[in-house]
Amino acid sequence: MPMYQVKPVFGDDIKTDLPTCMYKLPNIHAQRSASGCSEHALQNGTEVDPAFRDLEVRQDKIMRRLYELKAAVDGLAKTVTTPDADLDQTVTSLSQSPTATSFRGTADLDSLLGKDLGALRDIVINANPARPPLTLLVLHAMLCQRYRVLSSVHVHSSVSGVPAQLLACLGPRHADSYVRQRFQLGFTLIWKDVSKLQMKFSIQNMCPIEGEANVARFLFRLVAPYPSDPALATLVDSWVDTAFFQLAEGSAKERSAVLRALNGALGRDPWLAGPELSLADIACYCCVLQTGPAASCPANVQRWLKACENLGHFGPANPLLQ
Amino acid sequence: MARDSLPYVWVESDSAKWVAHCHRGACNVKHASVTQGKVEFICHKTENGATSTQVFLKGTLFFPCEPDRGLVRVHELTPEKAGQLIWVRARIHTSRAKGKQCFLVLRQQQFNVQALVAVGERASKQMVKFAANINKESIVDVEAVVKKVEQTIESCSQQDVELHIERIFVVSQAEPRLPLQLEDCVRPEGEGDEVRMRARALGPRTTTSQAIFRLQSGVCQLFRDTLTNKGFVEIQTPKIISAASEGGANVFTVSYFKTSAYLAQSPQLYKQMCICADFDKVFCVGPVFRAEDSNTHRHLTEFVGLDIELAFNYHYHEVIESITDTMVQIFKGLRDKFQTEIQTVGKQYPSEPFKFLEPTLRLEYSEGVAMLREAGVEMGDEEDLSTPNEKLLGRLVKEKYDTDFYVLDKYPLAVRPFYTMPDPNDKKYSNSYDMFMRGEEILSGAQRIHDAQLLTERAMHHNIDLEKIKSYIDSFRYGAPPHGGGGIGLERVCMLYLGLHNVRQTSMFPRDPKRLTP
Numbered sequence: 001m002p003m004y005q006v007k008p009v010f011g012d013d014i015k016t017d018l019p020t021c022m023y024k025l026p027n028i029h030a031q032r033s034a035s036g037c038s039e040h041a042l043q044n045g046t047e048v049d050p051a052f053r054d055l056e057v058r059q060d061k062i063m064r065r066l067y068e069l070k071a072a073v074d075g076l077a078k079t080v081t082t083p084d085a086d087l088d089q090t091v092t093s094l095s096q097s098p099t100a101t102s103f104r105g106t107a108d109l110d111s112l113l114g115k116d117l118g119a120l121r122d123i124v125i126n127a128n129p130a131r132p133p134l135t136l137l138v139l140h141a142m143l144c145q146r147y148r149v150l151s152s153v154h155v156h157s158s159v160s161g162v163p164a165q166l167l168a169c170l171g172p173r174h175a176d177s178y179v180r181q182r183f184q185l186g187f188t189l190i191w192k193d194v195s196k197l198q199m200k201f202s203i204q205n206m207c208p209i210e211g212e213a214n215v216a217r218f219l220f221r222l223v224a225p226y227p228s229d230p231a232l233a234t235l236v237d238s239w240v241d242t243a244f245f246q247l248a249e250g251s252a253k254e255r256s257a258v259l260r261a262l263n264g265a266l267g268r269d270p271w272l273a274g275p276e277l278s279l280a281d282i283a284c285y286c287c288v289l290q291t292g293p294a295a296s297c298p299a300n301v302q303r304w305l306k307a308c309e310n311l312g313h314f315g316p317a318n319p320l321l322q
Numbered sequence: 323m324a325r326d327s328l329p330y331v332w333v334e335s336d337s338a339k340w341v342a343h344c345h346r347g348a349c350n351v352k353h354a355s356v357t358q359g360k361v362e363f364i365c366h367k368t369e370n371g372a373t374s375t376q377v378f379l380k381g382t383l384f385f386p387c388e389p390d391r392g393l394v395r396v397h398e399l400t401p402e403k404a405g406q407l408i409w410v411r412a413r414i415h416t417s418r419a420k421g422k423q424c425f426l427v428l429r430q431q432q433f434n435v436q437a438l439v440a441v442g443e444r445a446s447k448q449m450v451k452f453a454a455n456i457n458k459e460s461i462v463d464v465e466a467v468v469k470k471v472e473q474t475i476e477s478c479s480q481q482d483v484e485l486h487i488e489r490i491f492v493v494s495q496a497e498p499r500l501p502l503q504l505e506d507c508v509r510p511e512g513e514g515d516e517v518r519m520r521a522r523a524l525g526p527r528t529t530t531s532q533a534i535f536r537l538q539s540g541v542c543q544l545f546r547d548t549l550t551n552k553g554f555v556e557i558q559t560p561k562i563i564s565a566a567s568e569g570g571a572n573v574f575t576v577s578y579f580k581t582s583a584y585l586a587q588s589p590q591l592y593k594q595m596c597i598c599a600d601f602d603k604v605f606c607v608g609p610v611f612r613a614e615d616s617n618t619h620r621h622l623t624e625f626v627g628l629d630i631e632l633a634f635n636y637h638y639h640e641v642i643e644s645i646t647d648t649m650v651q652i653f654k655g656l657r658d659k660f661q662t663e664i665q666t667v668g669k670q671y672p673s674e675p676f677k678f679l680e681p682t683l684r685l686e687y688s689e690g691v692a693m694l695r696e697a698g699v700e701m702g703d704e705e706d707l708s709t710p711n712e713k714l715l716g717r718l719v720k721e722k723y724d725t726d727f728y729v730l731d732k733y734p735l736a737v738r739p740f741y742t743m744p745d746p747n748d749k750k751y752s753n754s755y756d757m758f759m760r761g762e763e764i765l766s767g768a769q770r771i772h773d774a775q776l777l778t779e780r781a782m783h784h785n786i787d788l789e790k791i792k793s794y795i796d797s798f799r800y801g802a803p804p805h806g807g808g809g810i811g812l813e814r815v816c817m818l819y820l821g822l823h824n825v826r827q828t829s830m831f832p833r834d835p836k837r838l839t840p
Contacts, residue, residue, distance in 0.1 A: 119692030124722055154679035156724065157657060178639050179747070180686050190679060190723070203721045204696050 028054065078310050109147065109184055112222055114205070120150065122186030125215065126198045129162045129191045133212045134286040134317040137169055139219040140187055141316045146223055150174060150183035156192035165319055166191060185222075213244040213283070220279040227274055235273045239280035247287040255291055262288070263298035270307065281308060289321050393463075396430040399480045404470040410435075410485070411463050411493065419454035426453065427478060428464065428485070432529040432536075432666050434478045437466060437485035444488045453487070459496035465489040479529070479666075533666035534828055537656065538816045540663075542607065544655040545628050548648045554603040554630070559592035561585055561609060565790050572613045574623075585611035588809060591794055593631035594770060598802045603632040603644075610811070615835050619824045620762060620814055624833040628815075631807030638743070638753045638769035641806040642729060645767065646682035649727065649757070649810075653678050656819065664820065673821025676726050676760075683728040685719070687751070690730050693718050704734035704750060709762075716761020726818075731755045733768075740784040741777060743769040743806075753806070759818040767808020774798040 029050035113121055127133050143149050151170040155162050170189060176182050199209040199218065209215055217240065220226075226233050242261075246254045262284060265272055272280040285308045288297060294305050308314060394408045415429035422441040427434050439445050439453045456462060466485035474481040546556065562576065562583045574585040589606050596604045610627035630648070634640040653676065656664070664675070691701060694715055701707075707715065719728050735744050735752040745751040754768030771777045774795050781788060781795070788795070816828040826832040831840055 119689040119696070120686075122722075126724070152681075154681060154683065157653065157676070157678045157680075160658075178637060180684075180689065188683075188723070192724070200722050202696075203718060 109222070114202070120180045120183060120186045121201075122188055123219075124188045124190065124200045126156070126190045126192045126194050126200075128194050128197070129159060129166055131197075132166060132169065132320050133197055133215070134290065134320060135212060135216045135283050136189075136219065137316040137320070138282055138286065138313055139216060139223065140170060142223045142313060143185065143187065143219065144171075147184045148182065149185045149187050150177055150180060151187045152177075152189070154188065154190045156190050158193035159191055162191045169316065169320060171316070211244070213240050216240065216279060216283060220282075227278070232274050236278050236280045239272050240283045243280075243283040243287040247284070247291060259288070259297055259301060262304075263300045266300040266304045270304070277308070277311060277313075282313070285314060286317055289317075396428065396433040396435050396480060399435050399468060399483050399485070401470045401482050403468040404483065405468065407465065407467050407488070409463060409465050411461065414456055414458050414460050414462060416458065417454055417456065419450065422447070422450065424450045424454040426487075428462070429529070432532045432663070433480060434529070435480040435483065435485060436475050436478050437464060437487050439487045439490065449490070453490055456490075456492055457496045457498045459500060460492055461494040463491045463493055530667055530670045533663035534816065534820065534822075535830060537660050537663045537667070537820065538812060538828060540656060540660050541652055541812060541816055541819075542626075542628070544652040545605075545648065546607070548651040548655075549603075549605045549630065552603065552644065552648070554605045554632070555596075555601050557593070557596055557601070557604045557606045559586070559589035559606055559608065561611070563591075565793075574611050574613045587612055588627065589629050590809075591797075593629055593807060594802075594805065595797050597631055597633050597805045598797050598800070600803075602803075605630045607812075610809075617835055620817070622811075622813065622825055622829060622832055622834055625814070625825075625829065626812040627809050628812055629807065629809035631805060633803040633805040634769075638804070638806045641767070641769065641808075642684065642731065642755055643681070645765070645808055646684075646729060646757070650678060650680050650682060652815075653727070653819070654680075667820050667822075671820070671822055676819050676821070677724055678727040679723065679725045683719070683723055683725055684731050684755075685728060686732045687730055687734065688732070690715050704736050706734075706737040712758065712763060713761040716758055719758075720761075726760045727758070729755050729757050738768060740780045740786055741768075741770050742780075743771050744780075755808075757808070757810075759815065760821065762814075762818055764815055764818065765808045765810045767806060769804065769806035772798055772802040772804050 109121065125133070125136060127136075140149070140151065144151070151174070153167050153170055155167070170187065174183075180186070196210045197212045197215060199215040200206075201209075201218075209218060217237075227236065242258055247258045250258070262272075271277055272284060281304075285305065288294075288301065288305070294302055297305065391409045393411050394403075396410060396412055399408075399410075410428065410430075412428035412430040412435075415427040415434055417424060417426045419425075424439045426437045426439070428437050439450050441447050441450055464485065464487055466487045469484050469486050471482060471484045475484065550556070562578065563586050564583060573587055575582050576585060577583075588610055589608065593604055593606065606627075606629050608627060609624055611624050612621075613623060614621060630645055632641055632644060657676075688703070690707070691703060694701060694711055697714065697718060699711060699714065701711065715730075716726075720726060732745060732751045733754045733756065734750055735742065736750075738752050738754050743753045745753055752768065754766075756763050756767075757765040771780060777795050777798060778788065781791060813825050813828045813832075817823075817825045820828075822828065826834070
């Protein structure tokens with residue numbers, strides 16, 4: 001309502017000398033940079049009571065803390081069944097930003113693969129669509145967590161058609177994929193009519209690597225180093241070979257023999273080689289599930305399969321196992 | 323044979339059948355009839371009571387409205403037809419007489435079959451002599467029995483059958499002396515090339531040429547079909563133009579009434595005007611004239627250009643994807659529907675089958691430079707690729723990815739024409755690309771500058787006279803969408819797809835600095 005306006009009596013441009021012997025508090029009425037806060041505070045377009053704004057900020061903080069606690073409890077519940085997993089991988093990604101160790105720098109790649117000359121370091125894998133390499137898909141997912149990987153899937157002219165899920169097996173296209181230079185590593189999967197899976201990396205310095213087991217060993221070394229203890233490293237290698245030669249390509253008798261061996265080994269230790277998940281577990285998981293459903297495996301193997309799944313690395317393999 | 327005993331053949335009224343009547347004397351009786359294209363024996367009692375006489379009618383038989391005889395195509399002669407009596411019209415490819423027999427090879431476009439005339443029940447000695455003396459390349463009509471053979475005939479396309487001729491007629495005779503021997507044309511060496519070029523009415527008769535040009539026709543058709551299915555509109559652009567579009571050095575001049583005009587080097591300007599006219603996606607197929615005095619295995623002065631131009635929404639990679647998808651569809655169509663032709667060409671010019679990836683492999687220019695440096699080539703970051711380097715890069719890409727077709731993206735700005743859009747993120751490079759087949763460039767394309775002011779700046783940077791391209795710049799002043807495109811040469815694509823080594827083999831009537839006819 002219109003009121004009589006009084007001219008200001010007291011000017012507001014007088015500088016006051018603040019005493020220096022008192023400590024300063026941050027202004028509790030000032031706008032905070034948190035986005036949610038500013039939206040709440042400016043309701044109806046007008047400035048709201050600062051105490052109200054304060055209350056909203058506290059509420060947001062409490063809610064966030066609640067969600068984190070809930071996630072942590074869920075994670076703990078899963079770790080009870082999964083031996084030696086520090087944190088449930090499927091949940092960590094939701095609550096916190098990736099920790100400092102999960103993205104390795106280019107320096108690591110330089111030491112592993114040799115200095116890059118400006119070209120994208122592209123790993124080319126030629127695979128037969130009749131036998132999709134599940135182990136490599138799992139390793140690809142692990143690589144994507146460690147490095148910036150440009151993944152692409154191609155169909156070679158020797159193959160006339162490939163089912164849609166094989167074309168999408170490396171996940172959706174990265175938003176930045178139009179600039180190849182922004183990536184540290186390239187992963188190119190070509191569905192081709194080849195008798196044996198083949199990997200090509202550096203034409204000048206390397207011959208092609210054949211066989212899913214060997215390519216898996218190459219890729220795993222980019223993700224994490226092999227165990228330094230030679231006995232353990234040999235154990236890992238022997239399980240990988242068993243998985244690919246006897247489990248995937250062997251007769252029914254050989255397969256059941258391997259399953260019994262797995263059952264025995266998993267009765268003693270939670271993982272196949274050493275205290276943590278290793279390449280041996282990845283390879284055996286994929287090969288076991290390719291030969292038959294989980295329910296037909298011995299008890300220890302089934303428990304171990306569940307533990308592997310809880311770790312969350314095997315997501316990419318699941319659609320292709322159906 | 324006595325003249326009055328020759329039968330006189332005519333069509334009976336109100337009957338579609340041929341009836342042969344005897345002309346002899348008072349004998350007016352019907353002696354034979356023609357059913358289903360087969361002339362039965364004409365039997366006539368001679369004075370001494372002899373029985374049948376076989377008659378060979380020389381010259382062409384004229385049939386009433388519908389032919390009673392069906393001609394079988396040579397490529398349909400398979401063991402299933404063994405024992406059947408059929409008619410074939412083909413050319414005499416070779417003939418070889420040996421005493422009582424004459425071996426002929428009959429050729430029809432890409433296919434040929436062996437035929438045999440032997441003295442016996444159905445053929446007299448004179449007939450064998452007649453067959454052996456027919457000039458090569460003459461067109462003949464042959465009635466024969468199809469016979470299965472145990473030993474495959476390697477030199478013919480129909481390897482497991484042979485024709486035993488009962489009747490043979492010459493439809494159109496060729497001159498006895500040919501300017502070249504067609505067997506020479508199918509030999510792999512190169513000496514036949516010059517002569518073959520000159521006798522252009524004969525050269526394409528070879529099975530290989532037939533296959534090459536049929537494949538080329540397929541490329542053109544697949545190009546049109548694929549683009550039409552994607553919603554492109556075909557346009558026709560003028561070839562007589564007033565100003566040289568790409569720079570004055572390589573144009574042909576024609577006199578145009580009182581002034582001169584030029585033959586178009588590319589439909590670039592007109593494609594872009596169509597995009598500005600909101601056609602969104604256009605393509606055109608037409609001749610392109612380049613007055614380059616380059617006598618190489620892959621340059622012609624006149625060739626057929628297949629050009630594409632399209633407006634895109636957010637990123638010029640949409641253009642690259644559209645063009646590469648079109649090329650992949652063409653390759654797939656050729657792989658699936660033209661295998662016979664590819665095999666036929668492969669017999670004379672053996673090569674590796676063409677391999678490609680879907681979606682097409684796209685490498686960046688800097689990657690290509692790094693790959694070349696790794697292989698020992700020294701070159702600057704912004705240097706253009708020389709032809710040997712392009713070939714080497716093609717081999718390296720083939721080695722690593724096993725593909726003969728790929729795209730090299732983000733060329734340096736310095737080596738591209740003035741209308742190429744610079745890369746917004748790095749001013750040394752541009753939004754332009756080249757596509758390679760078997761290590762040789764087939765397409766050079768880019769995103770075009772659609773802003774008149776930027777275009778003027780770039781033109782001035784390249785020291786181009788703005789007056790000459792005023793109308794080109796004006797077309798972008800009234801709201802032009804961002805667009806890009808590229809063009810391929812039909813002959814070069816065919817040559818590289820089949821793995822041939824000279825573009826003149828895929829051009830029916832090639833034009834180069836030294837050749838103006840036929």
